[in-house]
Amino acid sequence: MKALLGIFGFVIFAPLAGGILCGLDRIVTARMQGRYGPPVLQSFYDVLKLFQKQNLVVNRFHGYFLFCFLIFLIISGSILYAGDDFLMVVFALTVADMFLVMAAYSTNSPYSFIGAQRELLQMLAVEPMLLITGIGFYLAAGSFDIGHIVSVGKPLIFKMPGIFFGLVYVLTIKIRKSPFDLSTSHHAHQEIVKGLTTEFAGPTLALVEIAHWYETILMLSFVFLFFASQPVVGILLAILIYFIEIIIDNTNARVKWQFTLKSSWIVTLLFGGINLFILYILK
Amino acid sequence: MASRTIIPFGPQHPVLPEPIHLDLVIEDEKVIEAVPSFGFVHRGLELLVGKKDFHQMVYIAERICGICSMIHGMGICYGIEHIMKIDVPERAKYLRVIWSEMSRIHSHLLWLGLAADAAGYESLFMHCWRIREKLLEIIEATTGGRVIFGVCKVGGTRRDIANSDIHGILITLKDIEKDYQNISKVFRDDYTINHRFSNVGFLSKKDAFELGAVGPTLRASGVSVDMRKTGYSAYRHLEFEALTENSEDCYGRCMVRVREIFQSFNLIYQAAEKLPNGPVDIKVTGNPEGEYFTRLEQPRGEVVYYIKGNGTQNLERFRARTPTFANIGPLVRMLSGCDLADVPVIVLSIDPCISCAER
Amino acid sequence: MNMNQEIKELKENELISNVSRLFKEGYRLVQISCSKSDKLQLDYSFDKEYFLLNLRLFLSLENPEVQSITDIYWSAFTYENELHDLFGIHVREINVDFKGNFYRIQEDAPFLNSDSIQHGGKE
Amino acid sequence: MSFLKKSPWIIHYDGSSCNGCDIEVLACLTPMYDVERFGIINIGNPKHADVLIITGAVNSQNASVIKTIYHQMGDPKVVLAVGICAASGNFFRDCYNIKGGVDTVIPVDIYVPGCAARPEAIIDGVVAVLKLLEEKTKK
Amino acid sequence: MFKLPVVKMLFVVLKSLFTGSACKMYPVCKQEVIKESRGFLNIEPSLCILCSLCSKKCPADALVVNREDRTWEVDRMKCITCGACVEACPKKCLILLPERAGSSIRKQKTDQFNIPIEKP
Amino acid sequence: MNLIMFLILFPLIPAIIIRLIPSERVRTSTVLISVAIIAVASIFLAFSSLQSGCQYFKLPFKNAGTLITVAEIVLAVTFLFFCRRLPFRKMWIPVIIFIQYIPVQYFELSGKVPVPVNYLILDNLSIIMALLIGIIGGLITVYTVGYMPRYHKEHPEYKDRTSAFISTIFLFFFAMFGIVFSNSLSWIYFFWEVTTLCSFIMIGYSRTDEAVDNSFRALWMLLLGGMGFSVTIVYCSLNKSIGTIELSQITAMTNPMVMFPVVLLCFAGMNKAAQFPFSQWLLGAMVAPTPSSALLHSSTMVKAGVYLCIRCAPVLHNTSSGTTIALIGGITFVVASAIAASLSHGKKVLAYSTIANLGLIILCAGVGSSLAIWAALMLIIFHAVAKALMFLCVGTVDQQTGSLDIEKMRGLISTMPQLTLMILIGIAGMFLAPFGMLISKWAVLEALAEKNPFLILTVVFGGALMMFFWGKWMGTLVAVTGKHMNKEKYTGIYEWAALYSLTILTIGTCVLFPLTAVYFIHPYIMTIYPGFIGDPLFHHDNIIMVLIMLGFAIFLPLGFLVHWEKLHYSVPDLGGANVHDPERFMGSMGESREWHLGNYYLNDIFNEQKLLLPANIVTLLIISIMIIAVII
Structure with missing residues (x-):
């Protein structure tokens, strides 16, 4: 029952929270750039507008793939909020991302193709760290079950600071922020136009936006898990982490894929690996 | 087992404010071959000499390019004055220097912003342009236009800066310079900027010279060529050095521009200090007859105008060889072997002004 | 100021030897331009330490043709393609030959057909 | 209720302009003018864009590009011609390679005058566009 | 590897976050008018003598002077506000104002002025 | 018992007939x-003895040992016969x-080898x-029937020896059934060598120079693995504390002396499972017709290797040798995946992914x-x-388009x-949740999490690399190019039968x-572990989640059938350089030019040449150290 409640809450409230968070993000970003910025609800306006636009497609496959992308992202979040296996969350997330990549591939257009390649590279960069996070939770909390991880008395951050750092590092990739917004970015001043979303227009693009909200909330939930024993602090810290991501976004240029891949793997190996080692010894 | 990707890059492309097209052949994001294409902005305005008289040609020359408009206008005036042996009043010369240095600052700030944007550094882009806007206000207050200056005319300048205003302008400029100081440090030291600019678009000193690169592109490869050193207008009375960098890459080109902005501020201060009193223009009678190659230093580099008059109201030939045009050869050379992500950075590193290049 | 410039008239067959001599002496290619009067006047401008040296050639209006200097100055292809597109000058052996598609103008050689100015206006 | 006017995404294409208007269009995005207040993003991709901003006149080569971009945009869409080159071709209309204003290839909804058009003028144009967009969606 | 002044941008960014935006808020606030700005060509019809020097000097052919109808027209969609006409006008009846012309849905936006016959 | 003997011996009949x-x-x-x-018999065997636990069988007749010895000698002579035309510098084979x-042979003939009691084993x-x-294997054989004639039509230069090929396949079945049901090491050894022989024949099928080269490489590499058996048998005979060559007894021992034979057996297993540094033979096997690759990679040959290792697993548990x-398995997994990421040859990618997956099993x-072990069996x-x-899909594609x-x-x-769609299901089955491999990977991670965090890395x-190259492949397949020409109609009935059955099996x-x-x-x-009480994955709603995802994965494709209303078709964004043909763009030289897309292979980082040598050296070192350490 509790699990159902969690799933229900996630499906309903995650896009709302994610949308407002994105709106705030845009205001804060604008202020950091000396601009005034859009209204808070701008993200919702954007998505609603996209639903009113013509559904312009190259072929009818990518709409389907994007729909799957959204579904699996929701499934991934639902597993998390139902308190199930952490690894399963990551795997479902991978499936979701894979559908996004396939959607971009299926359009068979140069820019979205390169975007898809880069998205694959980003997944390559991110996935080890996410799995290591799961294993870290297992070693620190004794279970892969999120329900169990949440119920551990002390904040897990003290046991796994290295993994936390690694996760925050790759979080930048996942929530598509500079310096790692390789495959697509919100403001498309990029060498590959809009990357893998180049060919998505109108309602299909709206799906991507909504999925992005879900993804943001999901990623911040990962952060939250480190502070799960103090929910209020956890939420505040998750928001703080998001704020830090915004700052990083605004103080870094976009780097190249080589750097993204190498640095995130090194961080994963170094911080994640060493942290795992210590956890293993302590156990 | 890499496989090739052949894609078009532009003409409509978000990182390129102006249309330029490249056929890119890439392999794992490594550019194997890049063939540029032109003509999206080609208007053919050099032929307008047949329709417009030489006074009107000044307006047209200013609209070769909106960013370099001041020096385009100045170049054609300078050439015609030379042919007609007009001696421009000293004050006009100093005013021209002040405005052309302002135009250099605004152009370089614009470039810095665009380069940051091409590297995906949106906030830096915004801050560069925020500072630039302040300067544009001064430009507008003194010339009447934000981007098209429209102050040069044959025989002097069209407007004067009142001596009483100069003090206020200098104070504002110093404010701007202070503000800019922070930004320049970001360009100099920021890690990701270094990552994106260093060792990208390598152009050796020898190549740069032989391929006929001009302006910051040439100077970043360690060749000290700055047409202002020929001493046109009031430059002969001012102290400055041609700035060079030895890193021979995009970072060097960026640093040359970063430092030139300070130099330009300095030149404006010097010129304002030395600004003589007197008229700003003299009356021009008669028509030009003869030919002259004018060479000036634009923000983007050396510009060459060939002006040929035949004694009528209309010039016989007006040709502008703009810096971007000269930098296309080096650009093609730089592009081979770079990463796809570097393409916009490299293209921007020559500060392309396509409407200049194609006229 | 005129000391900074010099114009040297050449015959067509002297061009390559002169250009390669200048290349060896360390001149930088500044520009190649053309203007049309009763003949086509080609200017090859070179620079060395702020001294501008122009090599000037005259070509006839009928089937103008000139040898490319891209073997010496690699980047001269831009100028030479421009000459081809705007003036209809056939430049032999350009290293990067756009074959008349440098500017992709609808009419051929607008500068050569001087009357194109008159019907140029399109309201 | 039309959300189009709350979030018009623009694509900017530089025809044969002198850059003057282009940098002013860009300046609109920057701190002093910041059109993101109206939800405007320079999206740079015709498939996502609602407003096509064209500066400069049309020449024989970029006519097809402008047409392509226009046709790749999804309905409803509007075209904003910025600067007098985009309206009439300026004095370049006498040049051999210029076809004339933007309306020679695609229908234009709003013209913004100026050489170069001031950012304020462009913002005025954008505001006019927002009204027009609402009318277009109602149809 | 990481140079310390990576903090520089942080400083710039945080400063602008807390000092508020540099935005002029144009349509909400009124535009600040710089009086030297070349924005809008205007005529004092009473002074005009229909000499049509202005239209001859105009590089953009934006001005049409019709002596028969006694009208002076400017096409705002052609005028480049360069000021050539202002300089050419013998009667100093043309003036460049700092305001600017508004946008229009038509390609031509002609302002026509009738020139009164009466001359002082 | 009779059924087992039937399964082992029956394949010989069709082999001879054909x-x-x-x-x-x-x-x-x-x-x-x-x-x-064969299929019915194996299914029947499965249903009849699934719940009966581990059963051992003695042989009804006495002279089985001698029979095998004779067979082994015949086999050795056959090998030597094949080597008769080798150049002198390859005489070391x-x-x-x-x-x-x-x-x-000496030990066996002289009777020093202990005689096993239970020759056959039957467990799950x-x-x-x-x-x-x-x-x-049976489905692959069915496929072969349709495949081979077309293969020879395409390659008229090769001699048609289809009969020999198919009979080799049946011989293969004989050997494989022999391996999995035998309990005596000398029997397994014999069958082991038969598989070597079969793969040798199959690889050299086309008799081109490359094929012959590769077949001999496979031969010596695999023989090297066989050496592990011969040493084991000799050691087990000599060492009185072991004193048996029954695999089930050896793996049940707690005697530290048993470590040496087990390591040697694993060596043989890793060799057959093409782990680094022995991976080259499997790659060389690519020259053979596709069915033989399919056979070698999926159900036979390499699986014999991992089968042996899994048999040995209880002994390896919690030991440094283990x-x-x-x-070695982990290194193989990473490096083979990395190499696969840098390749575009379909069969090679499959080969490296096989090596990688086998590495995971090892x-x-x-x-x-x-x-x-749970995870390994699932894998x-x-x-x-x-x-x-x-x-089989790739082979079919190759036949239709002529390119791999x-x-x-x-x-x-x-x-x-x-x-x-079949390839997509196949790929999804290889790595994507909620399909099979993912469940296994999940189990692997959970298994390793409590045991060893380093291997987890x-x-x-x-796993990430694997996702990268499969993802690339999937994406390439689903790109809709708009060229609608059905090329499938030339695929024959046998191929379709095999492909559809396998697809249903994959989903099933x-x-x-x-x-x-x-x-x-x-x-x-x-x-093996009497305390095992069902696997920990089954708690909570994990199964439900997996099944829900599976449901989505299977039923969402029906979305294709729904015709979406109000779609407006457009051409790809080419930066405005579009021409009338969406496949082309206006090039720089003023001519339309075809755009082309090619995947990334990250050759700077993952490179076959760059990675193979160090990986081989490192793994070789590790193996040598391991063996030396065990001897000491």
Whole structure:
């Protein structure tokens, strides 16, 4: 029952929270750039507008793939909020991302193709760290079950600071922020136009936006898990982490894929690996 | 087992404010071959000499390019004055220097912003342009236009800066310079900027010279060529050095521009200090007859105008060889072997002004 | 100021030897331009330490043709393609030959057909 | 209720302009003018864009590009011609390679005058566009 | 590897976050008018003598002077506000104002002025 | 018992029939009937003895040992016969044969080898393997019947020896059934060498220089593995504290002396499973016709290797040797995945992915805990099914388009929709949640999490790389190029039959994996680890989640059938440089030019040449150290 409640809450409230968070993000970003910025609800306006636009497609496959992308992202979040296996969350997330990549591939257009390649590279960069996070939770909390991880008395951050750092590092990739917004970015001043979303227009693009909200909330939930024993602090810290991501976004240029891949793997190996080692010894 | 990707890059492309097209052949994001294409902005305005008289040609020359408009206008005036042996009043010369240095600052700030944007550094882009806007206000207050200056005319300048205003302008400029100081440090030291600019678009000193690169592109490869050193207008009375960098890459080109902005501020201060009193223009009678190659230093580099008059109201030939045009050869050379992500950075590193290049 | 410039008239067959001599002496290619009067006047401008040296050639209006200097100055292809597109000058052996598609103008050689100015206006 | 006017995404294409208007269009995005207040993003991709901003006149080569971009945009869409080159071709209309204003290839909804058009003028144009967009969606 | 002044941008960014935006808020606030700005060509019809020097000097052919109808027209969609006409006008009846012309849905936006016959 | 003997010996009958009667009709019908019989027999075997735990069988007749010895000698002579035309500088290959056969034969003939009591074993592991061999191998054989004539039509330069090929396949079945049901090391050794012989014949099928080269490389590498057996047998005979050559007894011992033979057996297993540094033979096997690759990679040959390692797993559990073996598996997993990421040749990618997956299985075997074995068995099942499907699909694509290059498969979904869907299912089965491999990977991670965090690093990085290259491939397939020309119609009935069956099997194994786990795997693990109480994955709603995802994955494709209203078709964004043909753009030189897309292969980082040598050296070092350490 509790699990159902969690799933229900996630499906309903995650896009709302994610949308407002994105709106705030845009205001804060604008202020950091000396601009005034859009209204808070701008993200919702954007998505609603996209639903009113013509559904312009190259072929009818990518709409389907994007729909799957959204579904699996929701499934991934639902597993998390139902308190199930952490690894399963990551795997479902991978499936979701894979559908996004396939959607971009299926359009068979140069820019979205390169975007898809880069998205694959980003997944390559991110996935080890996410799995290591799961294993870290297992070693620190004794279970892969999120329900169990949440119920551990002390904040897990003290046991796994290295993994936390690694996760925050790759979080930048996942929530598509500079310096790692390789495959697509919100403001498309990029060498590959809009990357893998180049060919998505109108309602299909709206799906991507909504999925992005879900993804943001999901990623911040990962952060939250480190502070799960103090929910209020956890939420505040998750928001703080998001704020830090915004700052990083605004103080870094976009780097190249080589750097993204190498640095995130090194961080994963170094911080994640060493942290795992210590956890293993302590156990 | 890499496989090739052949894609078009532009003409409509978000990182390129102006249309330029490249056929890119890439392999794992490594550019194997890049063939540029032109003509999206080609208007053919050099032929307008047949329709417009030489006074009107000044307006047209200013609209070769909106960013370099001041020096385009100045170049054609300078050439015609030379042919007609007009001696421009000293004050006009100093005013021209002040405005052309302002135009250099605004152009370089614009470039810095665009380069940051091409590297995906949106906030830096915004801050560069925020500072630039302040300067544009001064430009507008003194010339009447934000981007098209429209102050040069044959025989002097069209407007004067009142001596009483100069003090206020200098104070504002110093404010701007202070503000800019922070930004320049970001360009100099920021890690990701270094990552994106260093060792990208390598152009050796020898190549740069032989391929006929001009302006910051040439100077970043360690060749000290700055047409202002020929001493046109009031430059002969001012102290400055041609700035060079030895890193021979995009970072060097960026640093040359970063430092030139300070130099330009300095030149404006010097010129304002030395600004003589007197008229700003003299009356021009008669028509030009003869030919002259004018060479000036634009923000983007050396510009060459060939002006040929035949004694009528209309010039016989007006040709502008703009810096971007000269930098296309080096650009093609730089592009081979770079990463796809570097393409916009490299293209921007020559500060392309396509409407200049194609006229 | 005129000391900074010099114009040297050449015959067509002297061009390559002169250009390669200048290349060896360390001149930088500044520009190649053309203007049309009763003949086509080609200017090859070179620079060395702020001294501008122009090599000037005259070509006839009928089937103008000139040898490319891209073997010496690699980047001269831009100028030479421009000459081809705007003036209809056939430049032999350009290293990067756009074959008349440098500017992709609808009419051929607008500068050569001087009357194109008159019907140029399109309201 | 039309959300189009709350979030018009623009694509900017530089025809044969002198850059003057282009940098002013860009300046609109920057701190002093910041059109993101109206939800405007320079999206740079015709498939996502609602407003096509064209500066400069049309020449024989970029006519097809402008047409392509226009046709790749999804309905409803509007075209904003910025600067007098985009309206009439300026004095370049006498040049051999210029076809004339933007309306020679695609229908234009709003013209913004100026050489170069001031950012304020462009913002005025954008505001006019927002009204027009609402009318277009109602149809 | 990481140079310390990576903090520089942080400083710039945080400063602008807390000092508020540099935005002029144009349509909400009124535009600040710089009086030297070349924005809008205007005529004092009473002074005009229909000499049509202005239209001859105009590089953009934006001005049409019709002596028969006694009208002076400017096409705002052609005028480049360069000021050539202002300089050419013998009667100093043309003036460049700092305001600017508004946008229009038509390609031509002609302002026509009738020139009164009466001359002082 | 009789059923086992039947399964082992029956394949010899069709092998001989097909070899002797060259008629194509006889061949086809023989194949179909035999395959049906084998499949039915193995299924029947499975159902009859699934719940009966581990059973051992003695032989009803006495002279079985002698029989095998004679057979081994015949085999050795056959090997030498094949080596007769070798150039002098390759004469060390026969030397290997001598070195490994002479001691064993000496010991066996002189009666020093202990005589095993139980010659045959039947437990759930054998049953799983038998099912894989019987069903998947059978389907591949059916495919072969349709494939070979077309193969020869395409390659008229090769001599048509289809009969020999198919009879070799049946010989292969004979050997494989022999391996999985034998309990005596000398028997396994014999069957082991038969598989070597079969793969040698298959690889050299086309008799081109390359094929012959590769076949000899396979021969010596595999013989090197066989050496592990001969030494083991000799050691077990000499060492009185072991004193048996029964595999079940050896793996049940707690005697530290047993470590040496077990490590040697694992060495043989890793060799056959093409782990680094012995991976080259499997790659060389690519020259053979596709069915043989499918056979080698999916259900037979390489699976024999991992089968042996899993048999040894209980001994390896919690030992340093086990960890070392796991490490080799882990290194193989990462490096092979990395190399696969840098390749575009379809079959090579498949080969490296096989090596990588086998590495994962070896890793599990090396860890040897109950959950690890659970994962290993799951991996074996899913890998066999999906890999067979992939190979057959790719072979079909190759026949229709004439290319194995992944790049050339761009837009295959437009030209070959059914086949593409099958490949997609195959690929999804290889790595994507909620399909099979993912469940196994999950289990691997959970198994390693409590055992060894270092090996986990290899798994997570290897897994990410695996996702990268499969993702690339999937994407390439689904790109819709708009060229609608159905190229599938030339595929024959046998091929379709095999492909559809395998597709259904792939999905079926995924959907039914809880049943597989409960009825096949748990009983087996309980025989080794009596304390095993079902696997920890089954708590909470994990199964439900997986099944929900699976449901989505299977039923969402129906979305294709729904025709979306109000779609407006447009052309790709080419930066405004579009021309009328959407496949072309306006190039720089003023001519329209075709745009072209090619995947990334990250050659700077992952490079076959760059990675192979260090990986081989490192693994070779590790193996040497391990063996030396065990001896000491």
